[in-house]
Amino acid sequence: MPDERVLSGIGVTPRVGVGTARWHRPEIELSDPPAPETVDPEAERSRFETARDRAREAIERERDRAEERVGAEEAAVFDAHRQFLDDPQISEGVESALGDGLPAEHAVQRTFDRFVEQFAGMEGRMAERADDLRDLRDRLLRILTDATTTDLAAVPEGTVLLAERLTPSDTAALDPERVAGVAVQTGGRTSHAAIFARALALPAVVGVGDALSDVPEGAAVLVDGEAGEVVVDPGENRRASADESAGASVREGRVTTTDGRAVEVAANVGRPVEVDPAVERGADGIGLYRTEFLFLDRDAPPDEAEQMAAYRSALAAFPEGRVVCRTLDVGGDKPIPYLDLPESENPFLGERGIRRSLGPDADLFETQLRALLRAGAESGDDGGGEDADDETGAALGDLAVMLPMVSRIEEVESVLAVLESVASDLDSAGVPYAMPEFGVMVETPAAATLAGDLAERVDFLSIGTNDLTQYVMAASRGDERVAALHDPLYPAVLRTIRQTTRAADGTDCWVGMCGEMAGDPALTELLIGLGLDELSASVVTVPDVKARVSETDSEAARALAERALAAETVAEVREIVGIE
Amino acid sequence: MRRVVTVVPEAGLHARPAAKFVETAGEFDAEVQVGRADEGDDGLVNAASMLGVTGLNVRRDEDVLIVAEGDDAEAALDALEAILSTPESGDGESEDA
Numbered sequence: 001m002p003d004e005r006v007l008s009g010i011g012v013t014p015r016v017g018v019g020t021a022r023w024h025r026p027e028i029e030l031s032d033p034p035a036p037e038t039v040d041p042e043a044e045r046s047r048f049e050t051a052r053d054r055a056r057e058a059i060e061r062e063r064d065r066a067e068e069r070v071g072a073e074e075a076a077v078f079d080a081h082r083q084f085l086d087d088p089q090i091s092e093g094v095e096s097a098l099g100d101g102l103p104a105e106h107a108v109q110r111t112f113d114r115f116v117e118q119f120a121g122m123e124g125r126m127a128e129r130a131d132d133l134r135d136l137r138d139r140l141l142r143i144l145t146d147a148t149t150t151d152l153a154a155v156p157e158g159t160v161l162l163a164e165r166l167t168p169s170d171t172a173a174l175d176p177e178r179v180a181g182v183a184v185q186t187g188g189r190t191s192h193a194a195i196f197a198r199a200l201a202l203p204a205v206v207g208v209g210d211a212l213s214d215v216p217e218g219a220a221v222l223v224d225g226e227a228g229e230v231v232v233d234p235g236e237n238r239r240a241s242a243d244e245s246a247g248a249s250v251r252e253g254r255v256t257t258t259d260g261r262a263v264e265v266a267a268n269v270g271r272p273v274e275v276d277p278a279v280e281r282g283a284d285g286i287g288l289y290r291t292e293f294l295f296l297d298r299d300a301p302p303d304e305a306e307q308m309a310a311y312r313s314a315l316a317a318f319p320e321g322r323v324v325c326r327t328l329d330v331g332g333d334k335p336i337p338y339l340d341l342p343e344s345e346n347p348f349l350g351e352r353g354i355r356r357s358l359g360p361d362a363d364l365f366e367t368q369l370r371a372l373l374r375a376g377a378e379s380g381d382d383g384g385g386e387d388a389d390d391e392t393g394a395a396l397g398d399l400a401v402m403l404p405m406v407s408r409i410e411e412v413e414s415v416l417a418v419l420e421s422v423a424s425d426l427d428s429a430g431v432p433y434a435m436p437e438f439g440v441m442v443e444t445p446a447a448a449t450l451a452g453d454l455a456e457r458v459d460f461l462s463i464g465t466n467d468l469t470q471y472v473m474a475a476s477r478g479d480e481r482v483a484a485l486h487d488p489l490y491p492a493v494l495r496t497i498r499q500t501t502r503a504a505d506g507t508d509c510w511v512g513m514c515g516e517m518a519g520d521p522a523l524t525e526l527l528i529g530l531g532l533d534e535l536s537a538s539v540v541t542v543p544d545v546k547a548r549v550s551e552t553d554s555e556a557a558r559a560l561a562e563r564a565l566a567a568e569t570v571a572e573v574r575e576i577v578g579i580e
Numbered sequence: 581m582r583r584v585v586t587v588v589p590e591a592g593l594h595a596r597p598a599a600k601f602v603e604t605a606g607e608f609d610a611e612v613q614v615g616r617a618d619e620g621d622d623g624l625v626n627a628a629s630m631l632g633v634t635g636l637n638v639r640r641d642e643d644v645l646i647v648a649e650g651d652d653a654e655a656a657l658d659a660l661e662a663i664l665s666t667p668e669s670g671d672g673e674s675e676d677a
Contacts, residue, residue, distance in 0.1 A: 122637055125595065
């Protein structure tokens with residue numbers, strides 16, 4: 001067996017893939033230009049114009065494709081490409097080079113290289129322009145030279161794609177049916193390659209560095225997108241683990257354990273563009289809809305009509321499912337100019353979430369509740385007439401409203417009173433609305449301790465494991481020095497979760513979990529054993545979690561959970577659950 | 581017609597201020613060029629080019645030279661000066677939320 005060689009980078013998806021290395025080298029080397037007197041400038045001008053038209057069409061096609069697969073935000077990069085293609089500076093540069101007697105491809109290269117160099121020397125977002133320009137330059141050169149480069153949409157099945165850099169147009173072309181993994185020398189967690197890979201659930205490692213360039217074409221390569229490793233000539237053990245982690249296929253509809261216990265698998269959604277991918281990946285609904293996206297990056301809060309339209313479109317995407325909207329959850333850690341959020345010594349322990357909604361943001365909160373109640377109404381009659389929207393009359397899923405950062409029973413009582421008053425206002429105004437399911441997030445130790453009393457008052461509890469872990473372990477998520485303490489598998493956290501589910505046993509209150517823990521398929525059996533009724537996962541891992549649910553026996557899961565709860569160290573828990 | 585203006589927006593002549601500048605320059609019949617004031621005429625680029633304008637890498641508090649030729653040159657200079665003198669317009673945001 002050959003020795004395996006491990007290269008490190010940044011893992012971007014919790015997936016492992018194995019396949020055959022294939023290098024993607026889109027750069028085109030032009031030979032020296034012919035003597036100017038042998039070149040016909042008119043013919044070259046026309047070649048350039050034709051190439052530019054073809055490039056424009058291709059960019060528009062890829063733009064639509066990217067929007068469909070990843071979302072409008074990522075597709076916008078193609079708008080920039082189109083703008084640069086028609087930029088007067090580019091036209092002037094090419095025109096001048098053609099005037100010097102260069103053929104079209106050399107004119108393109110000379111013009112673009114000047115701008116690439118200029119932008120590459122700048123900082124931040126401006127440096128990204130250099131990548132956009134390289135991408136555009138190579139596209140034009142490929143067209144002009146009829147270059148046969150890898151058609152990324154048509155690579156053989158089982159390809160592990162290696163590249164120095166992957167441009168937005170490259171990544172938009174990747175076909176997850178054929179590409180087993182991606183490894184890139186450059187790029188970080190938020191690079192285009194990383195964002196696309198995550199959206200397509202491809203095993204991917206970026207930022208591997210120069211060492212990747214030594215991997216020969218045709219080598220067997222394993223890409224571990226969780227550990228951030230690229231393994232050349234992987235041994236049998238490694239390959240076996242890759243087989244196990246191969247992505248599950250999408251399952252439509254609800255799943256149950258092998259003994260028939262229903263477990264809802266929903267998706268966490270933070271931006272509207274993630275709603276459609278959640279549907280495509282078979283989520284039963286949305287278990288955590290972060291409404292913050294509506295409030296960030298603007299100068300004034302969204303009004304009732306705008307909010308209602310946003311909530312309705314999420315509800316329309318899941319006519320058979322439930323959409324759990326979390327009310328505005330902000331504190332001193334996110335700047336929102338119009339809210340005048342106070343500087344806080346420790347924003348995570350300060351005035352945030354429900355504390356603001358019942359305090360300085362009371363008006364905003366009431367508006368949000370009105371929008372939510374109205375959004376849930378099935379009727380096509382919009383009451384006021386001004387808010388008619390294109391979802392009117394569409395079948396809508398069930399709305400649920402959830403409060404963040406609850407630590408006292410009084411908070412829930414106060415919100416229930418506000419809810420009643422909003423409903424009665426809508427009643428008197430004759431505006432149609434529906435009373436949503438109502439629940440609270442369990443993310444403070446106080447809420448977990450009071451879970452039984454909360455369960456008597458609400459329809460559901462949803463355990464937010466990221467914050468709950470932070471508060472139970474008293475370890476800030478953002479502080480690297482204590483990052484190791486921020487692990488939901490610590491027995492203290494597991495016992496807090498169990499305390500919560502047990503408190504709701506025998507009541508009508510269901511208990512869900514949102515947060516990264518719920519989306520880790522390696523923990524699905526444990527979570528079922530701990531008594532969760534719903535798991536809200538990241539969009540990417542929804543199919544894996546569903547697959548795990550349908551393979552789990554709930555009695556065995558309970559036994560596993562009992563053993564984990566009895567453990568005293570995180571190492572024991574990890575051993576019991578069977579993860580490294 | 582020429583004018584020297586100090587750049588006020590936080591982002592300098594990048595991102596939104598640049599996009600607005602380019603868009604506005606394109607609305608006039610006058611031929612407009614822009615450059616860093618300390619480079620004089622040698623540093624001028626087409627003001628209707630996003631690449632050219634952002635490529636200048638002009639930051640806040642730097643001086644730029646705007647040169648406009650044509651019937652509505654003065655109006656063009658006034659409009660462009662207004663953009664460069666406004667801290668951050670803030671409009672156009674509400675649509676993409």
